[in-house]
Amino acid sequence: MKKLCLKVAEVEQLSPLVKRFRFEEPTGAALPVFSGGAHLTVEMPEGDMIRRNSYSLISDPYDGSGYEIAVRREDKGRGGSLYMHTKVAEGDEITVSVPSNLFQLDLRAKKHVLIAGGIGITPFLSQLRQLDMEQKPYELHYAARSREEAAGIKLLPQAAHVHVHISEEGSRMDLGSILDGQPLGTHVYTCGPDGLITAVADQTARLGWPKTSVHSEAFTAPPPGEPFDVVVKSSGKTVHVKADQSLLEALEAAKVEIDYSCRGGACGRCHTKVTACDGRILHNDHWLSDDERAAQQDIMPCMSRFKGTRLELDL
Amino acid sequence: MPKTEFSPSIDSRPTYAGLVSQGAAPTIMVADEAGAQALSDLAASDASVMDHAHVVLVGCGAAALGDVKPVAIHDAPDFDAATPLVTQLLNTARMGTQIYLAGSEGLIGHVSALAFAAGMPVDEIQMEHRGSIARRMQCVHCKGITEEVTTDPFTCAHCGLTLFVRDHFSRRLGVFQGVCVDAETPGVVPETVEIQA
Numbered sequence: 001m002k003k004l005c006l007k008v009a010e011v012e013q014l015s016p017l018v019k020r021f022r023f024e025e026p027t028g029a030a031l032p033v034f035s036g037g038a039h040l041t042v043e044m045p046e047g048d049m050i051r052r053n054s055y056s057l058i059s060d061p062y063d064g065s066g067y068e069i070a071v072r073r074e075d076k077g078r079g080g081s082l083y084m085h086t087k088v089a090e091g092d093e094i095t096v097s098v099p100s101n102l103f104q105l106d107l108r109a110k111k112h113v114l115i116a117g118g119i120g121i122t123p124f125l126s127q128l129r130q131l132d133m134e135q136k137p138y139e140l141h142y143a144a145r146s147r148e149e150a151a152g153i154k155l156l157p158q159a160a161h162v163h164v165h166i167s168e169e170g171s172r173m174d175l176g177s178i179l180d181g182q183p184l185g186t187h188v189y190t191c192g193p194d195g196l197i198t199a200v201a202d203q204t205a206r207l208g209w210p211k212t213s214v215h216s217e218a219f220t221a222p223p224p225g226e227p228f229d230v231v232v233k234s235s236g237k238t239v240h241v242k243a244d245q246s247l248l249e250a251l252e253a254a255k256v257e258i259d260y261s262c263r264g265g266a267c268g269r270c271h272t273k274v275t276a277c278d279g280r281i282l283h284n285d286h287w288l289s290d291d292e293r294a295a296q297q298d299i300m301p302c303m304s305r306f307k308g309t310r311l312e313l314d315l
Numbered sequence: 316m317p318k319t320e321f322s323p324s325i326d327s328r329p330t331y332a333g334l335v336s337q338g339a340a341p342t343i344m345v346a347d348e349a350g351a352q353a354l355s356d357l358a359a360s361d362a363s364v365m366d367h368a369h370v371v372l373v374g375c376g377a378a379a380l381g382d383v384k385p386v387a388i389h390d391a392p393d394f395d396a397a398t399p400l401v402t403q404l405l406n407t408a409r410m411g412t413q414i415y416l417a418g419s420e421g422l423i424g425h426v427s428a429l430a431f432a433a434g435m436p437v438d439e440i441q442m443e444h445r446g447s448i449a450r451r452m453q454c455v456h457c458k459g460i461t462e463e464v465t466t467d468p469f470t471c472a473h474c475g476l477t478l479f480v481r482d483h484f485s486r487r488l489g490v491f492q493g494v495c496v497d498a499e500t501p502g503v504v505p506e507t508v509e510i511q512a
Contacts, residue, residue, distance in 0.1 A: 184433050210439040
């Protein structure tokens with residue numbers, strides 16, 4: 001994967017839990033432009049391992065002068081967001097991937113409805129700049145528990161088609177009234193907690209929307225869990241996966257060659273065949289089908305873990 | 316006349332699965348005289364499908380529907396007259412509107428392209444072929460569209476080239492593609508045959 005060595009140009013506290021980071025090319029050269037909804041993967045070296053987390057780009061897709069991301073501090077996570085919050089300062093060097101996009105706008109749509117829950121606002125910040133640029137009709141609905149939690153407010157334009165729903169203030173998001181009566185050719189995009197994504201899928205199904213008009217992205221980082229061991233079939237080597245490490249990170253640390261892109265269980269690049277499984281795979285991805293999960297012959301190492309006595313991978 | 320069965324062909328060639336009721340949703344239906352029978356059959360399978368249905372009939376009167384009672388029936392003598400009616404219905408339609416098309420390949424191709432332009436995925440449109448297998452053909456050279464093509468090859472009504480009838484179909488335009496049959500050997504044209512289903 002192509003990497004870029006950038007400089008941290010700005011760090012801003014957007015809310016008590018969310019910081020914005022701006023990265024620029026140290027020479028001042030222009031960076032590759034991207035498309036709304038794209039993400040990049042940030043490398044975080046800690047001791048002898050490199051942690052890699054993917055974050056949605058929030059800056060203008062057509063502006064190559066820098067890349068911006070927003071990171072929510074997850075105190076119960078594996079440490080990636082804590083690293084960003086506590087170790088990264090203005091002037092530091094940082095290694096990131098080139099942007100890639102798993103959450104593009106469908107530009108055949110007549111209208112776009114963007115629905116964000118909490119930190120799920122991030123991919124929409126770049127998408128709405130693209131929509132403004134292309135002069136496409138859209139409406140954005142952003143739900144957050146409290147105004148303090150709603151870090152995205154500062155980055156949103158004040159416009160009649162940008163709606164903020166703060167549940168603490170009694171303005172809960174009503175999906176029925178948002179989705180009912182939208183004109184033919186509307187596409188809806190949801191990013192946020194699984195519950196919100198499911199609620200939008202259920203509501204659109206009830207209203208008879210075509211499935212291809214409904215898009216979503218879950219913003220998941222690999223969950224921590226109990227440590228386990230995995231055997232690499234080609235070498236017979238046993239790799240230990242620590243509690244706060246993903247299987248993919250453990251394989252990388254052990255110098256096992258494996259492809260990846262999103263590191264969030266969505267893109268399918270790290271899809272790996274399981275050659276022996278005595279136990280249960282804890283599937284945390286959005287890639288495998290229900291049948292594939294049940295068969296326990298495939299695993300997405302970026303997200304999923306294992307509980308049992310022996311797991312052997314076709315690597 | 317029953318639903319037409321077409322012989323297997325390339326993926327591009329549209330197949331029409333037949334109308335299946337999606338229930339009492341807001342609905343737009345477009346049919347010609349042969350297709351009107353498919354709408355009657357649909358209503359017989361589930362009367363509620365007509366509860367919110369606007370039906371556009373092309374080249375036939377309301378009598379073609381028998382005793383089926385949709386919300387409204389609009390009739391038009393031909394495609395050209397039907398187009399503004401259908402476009403108006405599509406432009407004011409909401410998400411969740413169901414579309415049913417029944418009749419000739421030309422009618423289905425023409426209206427599915429209008430619906431696609433309005434943002435309806437083609438896979439979500441209910442389609443049933445009845446009646447004429449005449450095709451709507453686009454000349455890939457001059458881009459002109461010739462309606463009601465029943466033979467292969469045929470003469471482009473716009474530029475006069477002799478065109479081979481392909482199964483290659485444009486969903487955006489709702490037309491099959493016609494390609495010059497004697498480009499390499501001018502004047503050497505295969506024998507004209509009737510288009511088969």
